[in-house]
Amino acid sequence: MNTLxxxxxxxxxxxxxxxAFNWDLIDGIYYGFTQDKIIKIKSIDGNSVEWQTYPGQNDxxxxxxxxxxxxxxxxxxxxxxKDQHIKFAIEKYPAIRILNQDFEQTLLSxxxxxxxxxxxxxxxVRDLSKKYGxxxxxxxxxxxxxxxxxxxxxxxxxxxxxxxxxxRAKYLKSAAERLLELxxxxxxxxxxxxxxxxxxxxxxxxxxxxxxxxxxFSLQFKTVTPLDIWGKRVLIDLYNVNPKLKYAEMRDWYxxxxxxxxxxxxxxxxxxxxxxxxxxNADKA
DNA sequence: CTCCAGGTACTAA
DNA sequence: TTAGTACCTGGA
Numbered sequence: 001m002n003t004l005x006x007x008x009x010x011x012x013x014x015x016x017x018x019x020a021f022n023w024d025l026i027d028g029i030y031y032g033f034t035q036d037k038i039i040k041i042k043s044i045d046g047n048s049v050e051w052q053t054y055p056g057q058n059d060x061x062x063x064x065x066x067x068x069x070x071x072x073x074x075x076x077x078x079x080x081x082k083d084q085h086i087k088f089a090i091e092k093y094p095a096i097r098i099l100n101q102d103f104e105q106t107l108l109s110x111x112x113x114x115x116x117x118x119x120x121x122x123x124x125v126r127d128l129s130k131k132y133g134x135x136x137x138x139x140x141x142x143x144x145x146x147x148x149x150x151x152x153x154x155x156x157x158x159x160x161x162x163x164x165x166x167x168r169a170k171y172l173k174s175a176a177e178r179l180l181e182l183x184x185x186x187x188x189x190x191x192x193x194x195x196x197x198x199x200x201x202x203x204x205x206x207x208x209x210x211x212x213x214x215x216x217f218s219l220q221f222k223t224v225t226p227l228d229i230w231g232k233r234v235l236i237d238l239y240n241v242n243p244k245l246k247y248a249e250m251r252d253w254y255x256x257x258x259x260x261x262x263x264x265x266x267x268x269x270x271x272x273x274x275x276x277x278x279x280x281n282a283d284k285a
Numbered sequence: 286c287t288c289c290a291g292g293t294a295c296t297a298a
Numbered sequence: 299t300t301a302g303t304a305c306c307t308g309g310a
Contacts, residue, residue, distance in 0.1 A: 018291065113291070113292080114291095114292045114293060114305095115289095115290060115291090115292050115293075115305075115306090116290060116291080116292090116306095116307085116308090117289090117290045117291075117308090117309080118290095118291065119290095119308090119309080120290070120307080120308065120309075121291085123308080123309095124307095124308095161306075164306085164307070164308085165306080165307095166305075166306025166307055166308095167293095167304090167305045167306050167307090168293095168305095168306080169306085171293085204293090204294080205292090205293070205294085206292095206293085207292060207293045207294085208292085208293090209291075209292060209293090210292070210293085213291090226291085228291035228292085229290090229291050229292095230291060231291085246300095270291090274291085287310105288309105288310085289308105289309095289310085290307105290308095290309095290310105292305105293304105293305090294303100294304090294305095295302105295303085295304085295305105296301105296302085296303085296304105297300105297301090297302085297303105298299105298300085298301080298302100
């Protein structure tokens, strides 16, 4: 295993918090699957993590990019501490990072997230992977990789329905087909924000929220934060923002308030509020 | 059995 | 442009 010095890296909040659907905690070790590799990561103590990729055991370039290790994390944290809410969130659920995930897998995964719980999306992603992904054995566990885009594109809508995708089946298929076209279209998804969003919204099955998820959790737009149900609750409940505001207006509110590191600020607030809110409901029950 | 889910597309005012 | 509704399916 390779070792990395990383203070208090919050693996749970980062990997299981809803940015990604492809991580599992098995015997204290996090295993993630992409379209071509398994990633293994484990925190050793408060100060470091061990990691490995398979195949190709030491793909540091991937790890560095995926976890955004080259940015000055302390500086980012310093800059977003605008008020007591965010300070409390960072204190309670510290050291969360925004992932830079593979574009195609992220887009396909979030298309599946429509009108589904996190748990439901995770299950669906695994069912599809088991059925249509390549197998790879790590630590004597058989993992299924996320299905290749080509494979998904070649399937019938009915195949995807049978795998549990429901009404998202046709969205998934057409998105996979479009992604294959895009490989030759020369569109730069790492360019200007409004342009990229427009391109994403052209996909059937991608609306405001999913477009922003893809931009935030894969394409590294750091001033964007997705306004899901939790993002809206945070604004309305904690910041007394008018619930009638339109999606884009709420997104602008976040951006204007948190500035250049809005994405990570949003992630802290969501993680905090999601956990506290469900705790509240559990108490009531 | 009913209800609902980290949304989106479609339709009608 | 804005509001209302159906949508697959599994889990609570």
